[in-house]
Amino acid sequence: MENFGYIVIVPFILLISFILIGLAGGRFKPSLSGIAGTFSVFVTTVISYITAFSYFSGAGLVNGVYQKIIPYNTEWLRFTDKLVINMGILLDPISVMMLVVISTVSLMVHIYSLGYMKGDSGYSRYFSFLSLFTFSMIGLVISTNIFETYIFWELVGVSSYLLIGHYYQKPSAVAASKKAFVVTRFADLGFLIGILILSNITGTFDYSILTDPNGPAIAQGSTIAFMGLSVMTWALILVFMGCAGKSAMFPLHIWLPDAMEGPTPVSALIHAATMVVAGVYLVARLFPLYALSAPAALHFIGYVGAFTSLFAAIIACTQTDIKRVLAFSTISQIGLMMLALGVSDYGGEKGLGYMSSMFHLFNHAMFKALLFLCAGSVIHAVHSNEMNGMGGLRKFMPVTHITFLVACLAIAGIPPFSGFFSKDEILVAAFEKDFVLFIVSMIIAGLTAFYMFRLYFSIFWNKNNEYKDSPHESPSSMAVPLMFLAFASLITGFIPFSKLVTADGAGFETHIHWGIAVPAVVIALAGILTAMALYKKESGLPQRITASLGSLYRLIYKKFYIDEIYLFITKKIIFNGISAPVAWFDRKVVDNTMNGIAAVTNFISVKIKSFQSGQLQQYAYVMVSGMIIIILFALYLWNK
């Protein structure tokens, strides 16, 4: 078996690029930083492709099953005799696939940014953080154990925080980056507890032991019960909480739309293709554990995914900021991937959901990155995010127009574009397992087609706006990535994914289920036609529909007021409900009581009056009474 030792170069070259650009970037011409960053990612991409090619063409295959290969692993921290934390690199079908996804999208984003960010004052800072992000993301997917994943998981969070806050002069960008960081950190709280419990019951962090279907972790995990569910289930639900934070699952999705304040290429990289799918990736990484020892947790994930997906698709239909439409569409598509994992079983063809989820992840990365980069192009040209200010752009920006159309067809699931194939597998998997989820996914498919083409027609057709300085096509450094990704969206659907990436490593045959595919395509076409009728030509119809829906529309437009609810909980309940009473208690009760006692002890205090602040004796009082409380407490326990 091939050793794949050269893969070690990947993280190192990215780390070095981050440090070099970060330290020295400001001293040279900015374009040099851009070229250095792009070069390092280019090398990464080449190595990733070589790895993927040699892995999938047989080097990873033993007896028809793709193996986990660990080219490099070293002991890092020894916690107890058994519990050891390693640092290493793990190659298996999904990590190799993610390597390809991350490096491709990152390379495209780098090339695109060379043009897009030109003239920005933080040019070299931007590229150094891009390198850091790519490094962390790749570290995350090739980790050999869950603890290593956690470290990179946090690094990804930090670097995305830095990138979202790139325009730190803008208060909204700062607020958005903070929101993203705090929400995901909150979710990571659950993740960390999950890891603690998991390591505690299984005695290991290692994926190869945790996810071995015949291994000790899966065999022993489901014995102890707590509140009706096994401890393993609880641990995995907690781990999923971290995934839900990163992957913007309801109700932790609120940070993603705001994160659109960052530069658009960053949105393409982080919020379309890589970081937001980290949650899906982690569930897939632990999939045998979920499927075999905690099916309840998996089922739960499926429903969370379905609800999020539907919910976000509905909101996407009403947004007017083009990046926000894309953000909600991302949430919806990731929900679909979670749904697919939720309806999957382990082993052979029963793992169809798993395979379709990964397949969709792969395709989605390509076309969603493309959509974001096109949106960036459009914003670059008209200097606005609002779709009301656009229209008729197809004449000015032919390349953007065509590539955007390709991406829309792909996400809508029209054959032969890539989205069709993966969505079909998801629908089949849902149909076989859970009819409710199947119906939900069908509705989502229709809604997706509708809102994407609403976006498409509003930008490129509709009214012919008067533009101040006439918009023009972007420079070639921005156009080339668009064309490459459009090409990818055309062909990736034909990759025989079911033979390559499966839950247990063994490939199987799939074919298109026309009984499901045809209705799905019809529904998608219906969505497209509705959008066409409403938005292709300028008309008052959408406004009238909006008006007739009235408060319902407003409810959806306001994203179901989720942000407001959070604000209410944090501001009103936590700040006013907890902090304010504590402050009040401190001011009124503590101070007043203390003052009363101060009067009693005044006699003694007269003698040290010149030193006293009026508080020291209170301190002593509190100390002694605290001690007495502890004594009473201990006596109570002692007598029991």
Place this chain on the structure above:
Amino acid sequence: MDFGQLLYMRHEIILSAIALIVLILEISISNKNIEKIIPVLTVLFFINTIAGFFPVETGSLFGGMYKTTGITILMKNILNIGVLIVLIQSAGWLKSNFTGSSNIGGYFFIVISSLIGMDFMISSGNFLMFYIGIELATIPLAALVASEKLKERSAEAGVKLILSAALSSGILLYGISLLYGTNGSLYFDNIASSFQNNSLQMLAFIFIFTGIAFKISIVPFHLWTADVYEGAPVNITSFLSVISKGSAAFILLILLFTVFKGIEGTWNSVLYFVSVLTMTIGNLFAIRQKNIKRFLAFSSIAQAGFIPLGIIGGSAIGFSSVVYFLLIYLFSNLGAFGVVAAISNATGRENIDEYNGLYSTNKGLSLVMMLSLFSLAGIPPVAGFFSKFFLFTSAAKQGYYLLVFIALINATISLYYYLLVVKAMFINKNEMPIGPVKNDAYTKLGLIICAIGIIAIGFAGIIFDYINSLTFGIK
């Protein structure tokens, strides 16, 4: 008697020698040249720190009055490192504030005396020795706190410290006498072996615990902390918050694991109780602070609340985790206080608002501050994350899931207020930020050591292994 045995006490002996050298230098050097003793003494202390690491046999002296083990040597070495950093950081302050009649030698003498007290305390095998050690460690501190003679706040803080310390000593002594009354002995070994677990002994335990908890500033014995930290010169505050607190935590560990092992059930519940209280109250108050020193005071109270997570359950792995936690806390807190000291000594500004836009003028200081605060908050991959993680894991291993959960929530809350300071430095705008501060070589060196410590210790798994190898003997 074999004089070779005196090597067991080499920490205390070398320190006493240095203290004597300080006195001699003080007398023999004229006031004009007195600044020159700073590098001499710093180097001497550095040599002492290195000397502490040479492996020497361990054992007990004076019929069990004095004991060393691998772990006490490690604790003393950790304290040495901390004091070394404090001394390096305070050089600039000494030069600017201690001119004329005030004496620099006095400062060194007092710091070293206090450290000798701590070392004796950690090595004690008898409560009498322990008591002398703790007093020797505490009383000089009051003089240090009040050392800026012309500032009212400094004097006030000194008085507050000495008075509340007197109260806690009284309680401690009462506890010791109760213990003697029930056992007829003050030797740790005798007490541990003849523990009867009656209510009088339990009372004694709580009195002794109170005396030590006062020094670690565990709620509800923490009230002196904020006032004293705020009033004292910053460099002294960092000594108080790290060295003094660390040494008390060390002796608490030792006492609980040896003398009071018999009533583990009781101290588990007591620790549970004060841990939750300390973390929560420390955090809630830290959020409201405007003055950076008060802010760090409450943050250090909240940090102290995490220590019981490792002690609870009484496992060897928890013991190692606490020592590891304190080591990392030392670097992180000294880093933060080092920055505050540099700014305060140069400009006199101590409000968090005044830190707005600090990054635009003082890049290095802001970065060290950020690193330290991240470490205190426990954000990976800096060292603070690992220490907290180990504490949480060891508590979880003993089955205290609820406590771990509360601790995690508190860690998240603390993240909020640490980030507030980071935000002030990096994001908030300021028309008139603090001007560029010129740091002397000492300050820079001190901060660089802290920064390296914060980054490197987390990744050097060998350090935790080393601590672990020493603590396996404990249980």
